[in-house]
Amino acid sequence: MSSSRPKKSAKTRPAAPEGGLLRAHKEEKFQLHDEADLVNFRADALTRFITNQDLMDNVTLKLIHTSRLAPPRSFPGNEGKNKLYEEDATDEAIMEAAKNMTPTQLFSGDLPLMRAKEKLLARELAELHEELEKVINTSVLSEKSSFQKRAVKRLADAQSQCSDAESLEHLESVLERTLQEYKDKFKHEYTFDDRP
Numbered sequence: 458m459s460s461s462r463p464k465k466s467a468k469t470r471p472a473a474p475e476g477g478l479l480r481a482h483k484e485e486k487f488q489l490h491d492e493a494d495l496v497n498f499r500a501d502a503l504t505r506f507i508t509n510q511d512l513m514d515n516v517t518l519k520l521i522h523t524s525r526l527a528p529p530r531s532f533p534g535n536e537g538k539n540k541l542y543e544e545d546a547t548d549e550a551i552m553e554a555a556k557n558m559t560p561t562q563l564f565s566g567d568l569p570l571m572r573a574k575e576k577l578l579a580r581e582l583a584e585l586h587e588e589l590e591k592v593i594n595t596s597v598l599s600e601k602s603s604f605q606k607r608a609v610k611r612l613a614d615a616q617s618q619c620s621d622a623e624s625l626e627h628l629e630s631v632l633e634r635t636l637q638e639y640k641d642k643f644k645h646e647y648t649f650d651d652r653p
Contacts, residue, residue: 541558542570552573552576555570558574601643604639612628
C-alpha cells in the first residue's frame, strides 16, 4: 500500500571544513506519516464504536415494562401524601387550608391551593397597605413632610412631561406655585444654592 505523500529522500550533510573530524553522515530514509502511527488511533476509534453500539443495542433491544414508568409532572407536587384538603372540598375549605399552611409545606403544582394562597397574599397586602396609610397620615410624617412629598411628586410629574418650551414654562410655573405655597403655609422661604 503506497502513501499519497512523496517520500523524503536521504539527506547528506556537507563535510567538515578542516581536520576531517566530522565526517559526512548519511541519514536513513524515513516517511513523515507512517501508517503504523495511525494504528493506535484507529484501534481506539474501533473500540469506542463497538462499545457504543453494544450500549445502543442494550437500550433498544431490551424489554422495558412501561406499566412501571410514571410520566414526569410539570410541577413538583405532594399528591397522595399529606394533602391539605379533600378532593371535593369547597373554595372556603381550600382557603382555610391555605391559611393554616406553614412555610415549609409545599403547595407548588396544586392549582386550587396556589390560587387560594394568591388571594390570601393579595388580601394581606391590601390590609398592610391600608395600615401603612393610616400610620403615615397620623404619626410618622409631619404636615411639612407630607407637603414636601406631594410637591416632589407633582414636580416630578411635570418634569417627566417636559418636552418642549411650553411644557418647560409649565414646569417653571408649577415650581413657583409650589415654592409660594410652601412659603405661605410654613413661613419658610426655600432658597436655591448654586454651588457646584
